[in-house]
Every structure is written in structure tokens, then in C-alpha cells.
Amino acid sequence: MEQLGFYINQARCVGCKACVIACKDKNDTSVGVNYRRVYPFESGTFTKNGDGTFENNVQAYFLSISCNHCEDPGCVKNCPTTAMYKREEDGVVVVDADKCVGCKYCQWNCPYGAPQYNEELGKMTKCNLCIDLLEKGERPACEAACIYRAIEVGPIDELRKKYGNVNEVKAMPSAALTKPNIVITPHKYAN
Numbered sequence: 306m307e308q309l310g311f312y313i314n315q316a317r318c319v320g321c322k323a324c325v326i327a328c329k330d331k332n333d334t335s336v337g338v339n340y341r342r343v344y345p346f347e348s349g350t351f352t353k354n355g356d357g358t359f360e361n362n363v364q365a366y367f368l369s370i371s372c373n374h375c376e377d378p379g380c381v382k383n384c385p386t387t388a389m390y391k392r393e394e395d396g397v398v399v400v401d402a403d404k405c406v407g408c409k410y411c412q413w414n415c416p417y418g419a420p421q422y423n424e425e426l427g428k429m430t431k432c433n434l435c436i437d438l439l440e441k442g443e444r445p446a447c448e449a450a451c452i453y454r455a456i457e458v459g460p461i462d463e464l465r466k467k468y469g470n471v472n473e474v475k476a477m478p479s480a481a482l483t484k485p486n487i488v489i490t491p492h493k494y495a496n
Contacts, residue, residue: 310486327450373485
């Protein structure tokens with residue numbers, strides 16, 4: 306099995322949310338259902354110096370995240386109907402809509418908030434890594450839309466060889482919980 310995953314270059318992300326919009330458009334999700342989310346992080350202040358001038362100590366950065374198609378996904382382990390499962394051929398975590406009863410156990414057990422409840426369907430939905438596009442040789446919607454090339458999808462072993470092994474940054478849940486298949490180049494303030 307070749308496990309697929311995400312590379313996120315947090316140092317490049319400017320929070321434009323093109324990835325979020327592309328994902329929503331591709332998946333035709335309703336208001337409030339976001340498979341990919343961009344979180345802003347801000348800290349610091351302007352400090353007044355003794356001479357009356359101000360010093361900028363403000364930091365801001367963003368984190369684009371979706372389902373991490375984890376090695377040990379809490380959503381799969383805690384789904385009472387086995388609707389949430391991990392595909393054998395590529396490790397992508399998907400929902401079998403025919404089995405899903407919309408109980409939200411998967412959502413409650415995902416530290417990343419990946420499974421999303423669809424009111425219209427009464428079922429859970431989530432990022433499936435655009436497997437339909439990948440099977441046609443195309444790039445996932447989020448990756449294709451990122452003008453800063455801050456998102457890359459591929460075999461996680463190759464992404465780790467290329468970019469390292471960082472799979473959590475400040476404000477993220479511990480990677481030990483589910484072993485996410487994500488590699489991150491952290492923003493300088495996210496360490």
C-alpha cells in the first residue's frame with residue numbers, strides 16, 4: 306500500500322483561502338461545511354518605546370488543514386457502523402454514505418475536525434483527497450488552486466524524504482493521537 310498524504314508549507318501560506326474555495330466548489334458543499342480550513346494565528350502587540358515611537362512585535366501566520374488521512378484515524382476506530390474506513394490501496398480515509406447514519410461519532414473523535422455533518426444528507430462527509438481527480442492524473446482541488454504552491458499531495462514517504470518529518474506545529478493536536486499523514490514546513494512563529 307502506498308499511503309497518500311499532504312505537504313503544507315506553512316511559511317508560504319498567506320491565508321487567501323483559495324484552497325478552501327476550490328474544495329467547496331469541487332465538492333459542492335453547503336454553507337458551514339468545509340473539508341479544508343485555514344486557521345489564522347496572531348499574537349504580539351505594538352510596544353511604545355521611551356522616545357514615543359512604536360515597535361512592531363506583531364506576528365501572524367496561517368495553517369491550511371483538512372483530513373490528514375491518519376495512520377490510526379480516530380474517526381475510523383470509533384465509527385459504530387464501519388461507514389468510515391481507510392482504503393487499502395492508498396490509505397485515504399473515506400465515508401461509505403450507504404452505511405453512515407450521521408451519528409457524528411467520527412467528528413467527535415477526530416482531533417482535526419475533519420468529518421463534517423451534511424444537514425441536507427443527514428450524513429457525515431469529508432475530504433477524500435480528491436481521489437477521483439488523482440485517478441485521472443489531475444491534482445486535488447486545494448493543491449491546484451494554491452497560488453503560492455503551499456500544498457502538495459503525494460505518497461507520504463516521498464513527501465517526508467523531500468520535506469522532513471514535522472507533522473505538528475503550535476496550536477495543533479499532538480501527532481501521537483492519530484499519526485497524521487502530513488508534513489509541514491512551519492512558519493517561523495509556529496515552532
